[in-house]
Amino acid sequence: MTTRILFSTGAPGRRRWAALTSALVLLSASAVLSAPAANADPASPAQVSVDFAQNQGLLRHGERYNNFTAATTWQNPRTADVAYLNDVGLHGSVYRAWAKVDWCGGSATSCTLSSDPASPTGDVNGYLANAATVSDSILLNLDISPLIKQGVSPAQAKPLLKQIVKTVKANHPTVRYLEAFNEPDAPDKRGFMNPALVYPYYVDFYQITNEVNAELKPSPRLQVGGPAFFEFDPTWIGKFLDDYAADPDRAKRLDFFSYHGYVEFGDMATLQNPQFYKDNPRMVEGQRTELQAMLTARHLDPGVPAFITESGVYPGPLCDDCTDTAPTTTATPWYTTDYVRQAAGQASLLYWYANEPKTSAFNWVTRHSGNERKDQFVTRGPGCTSITAAGGTGTTTTCPGGPATNAFTPYGNSLLMQSKMKKTKVSATSDSLDAKGIGVYALAAKDTSGASVMVWNYQNTGSKAFHATIDMANLPPDLGTGCPVRVKVYRVDQNTSNYYSTPGNTDPAKAQLQQVDERTVVPDKGYTYQADLQPNAIYLILLSRA
Template sequence: MAALLALALVEPITAQAGESPATASLATISVDFGFREGQLPRSERYNNFANVTAWPGQRADDAKFLNEQGLHGDVYRVWLSSPNAPAEDNIFNQCDLKTRACDFSRLDSYLTEASTVSDSVLVNLNPTDFIEGRRPMKHLEPLVELILRNLKEKYPRVDYVEVFNEPDWQFHGLERRQGVPADGTTVQPDRLYRFYRPFYEAVNKVNRRIRRADRLKVGGPALMFRDGKWLQPFLDDYASDKNPRKRLDFLSYHAYLAWDDDYQVPTLYSRDLRQVASDRATIRAWLKERRLDTRIPTFVTEAGVYPGPAFDDPQPKNDYLRQAAGLATLGYWYSRQPDTHMFNWCVRHRVEERKDQLVTRTPDGPLTNTFTPYGNMMLMQSKMKDTRVSAVSDGLEEDNGVYAVASKDRTGASLMVWNWQHTHDRSYRATIDMSRLPLELRHRPVRQRMFRIDATTSNYFADPGTAGLQTVKDRIITPGTFRTEKIDLTPNAMYLILLEPA
């Protein structure tokens, strides 16, 4: 799959024309701390471990470090039937219907560490052998029931079951790229739901013995992208399912790119990240058309600016920073959509370094307790306050430019600002006007801290000695109702401003 995707993306995205970094554009950010916009969405709390074979020796230390840094998760996603892991690591091979027994010893540390770092665990189950006909369909439901019953007993934080992983690609798109006609692929869009139904039936049986608050939730179909050619037939089949106990607790898909109908030409979202901005409105319309619950949440269980082995620069130094700013921007667009949760991808990738949140590929091997710029960006997000307030930037030109998110709570106020440029080179001088500061911060000593991530700061790949999230300003001020700051934002640079009682 990676090789074929690489063929589609063989030409790296080259830098486009823009102003010289020495000539900064001007932007103004207007923050009104008196204008509440609800709870701040917390995308940093939705995350992925790569499969069980991805740096297992580091995982326990990683879970401990993430917890210590304030990045304990709401939901972490794990892979229990990954095609990139040996057959003996596939959970479908670890339970026996004849003996009614399961042996999860090969997955135990993986599931334990995920349970340590997150309140809930989402398990991805991909029934490849059943879809490809190597196992009889009549065994799918009882086997899934056996798996889930034992999983829930041994790992109570397993709360979500995601069915499939990119089935539109694995069982259709990949074959289309190899020349198989659309009606000759392993699965067509109108045949996917039949493999989903045994999962919700198994979940219902397991849940009968579990108290309501702890019951499993099931969803999918974890499409490669929000593709109406696949998602709408799936919803059609769900809507027409006459089982009164049918369930679809969440819809899931990934956000890297879109394909044309023949799977020959990819369109990377990184060329314009606003492509995801209307996802929820589209899904809500599809649910409404079928008289389904329009509040079924969306889980974007993978997201990023580098699908597969894609890159901008062959040497990844600059791409690390682009990944960080790009995920902040994707999170921004998804955070403006109700009932939507974007999952970060991922703590340590098995092979693709641009996606790592922790520094993994060094001459001496993976490092413990060391964030990449992407990991530092998530650490910035974790320091934000809980209630979102109005933050408006006039520095956006199409999807590039200056973004801002602000929040407050009883402990203070926060503002995160970044300059998403991807491969463009425009820098900004930003004026930040903060109005109606919280009462607890007015006319009294306040500690103002500013953190920065850029090409030379909080960036292991520029200076390993300052790889952690760097404080670039720390002082005591006495603000009134209003406050103004000025910051310089080089391409893909990120700032966090914290105001807290001294």
């Protein structure tokens, strides 16, 4: 079995890959990986050392930065999803939502946002209300690329864009961030985009932001940033920052700089030799230092926050274990090892991004419109081949076995694990993590309610297993030396907390995060736990007063 690119059409996050056939061929040819082994190798020893006495500041909860797909995609379960996310503790800090340049029907004078022109059932106000309900604030992406492709100038585009932004902000005050563009450097846009075109249109966005803030006097005030490049490309980034630095307007603004985290091409000019973060999650290490150097060199504020507004290990429709393609009966389930690979891989990517200062990485996505590996909720079951079955128009396809409500994929369960981590990060190290970020990871935290340790074995397509000894020293005083401590352990792997774990038998009960161990111990300042880490398995250990 090999890594494949599957062709599909339709929503943000996939459209960019489908339009440029040559780039996809390059991706497919360059990303061939060996099939994952059926059974893991014999376990090797791994040592994880946690010291709860070594504080490292507040734990950065990456699960609180998330994405919805477009307003017309998977509408039916969205309100139920929001209620469930809030109920289980996954309320977000920022959710990214998608505006469209035709939301106001091309009018620069009036706009109701009552529906998306692409679908009469796409309730835009309801969509944004859902985003506001599940998060403290909304980042609104407004991609101007369709207008640029039509030859619309910045001056012509500005009144249309302003009508959308002003109407949205007036009706949905928690929209705090406006993101200009979505992947202007993507393969499918290079036919009409180049680095010099980005900034002239970005000017519209900061001018609109200033005008809307002056006219509405909202609280919170709107912030603006972008341009959501699809990779960390110094050429495109450098040109954008050059133009921003040269702009003489004293009212110019760049409240945050954004790009996406999936892949970097070895040859960025021709989009050849893709280097996927799934093969080396540690590639993102040092990006903040590089960005800061680029800002400093242009005498710009080096403290501008970086928003990685999409991140993941499966860009476009990429897959490794592609056995789930186009099932036709309930006897042919969507069964693949990619689900746990996504869960452990994204946890690893968030780990490295969390070590980058002034950087926030957003997860992609609650429900995806095409590649189920990116789903946080169980969205597709056996026999489901439609990407618009639960929303939109023009389809009669149904999805037996999905979309499910109140049911997470392994990726969703890994985010749920992260939400259970405590507040103050402490020292946690592993002796079995290599230079490419493959191997055993450790993350630990504490607060007055107890202690938490998350350990996982990211192997990508490898088969190496570990028997991990997790030594926890200097337990928090709140647990009490010599007092009973309750230990609860949760696990995500191919067979546990995985809706798709058993071929021929998808079981909603298996979608729930599974507790695999509970015991009461009386530690003397420290405690040791043994964990068998199969490839891409994730453990969460919680300690509290008994």
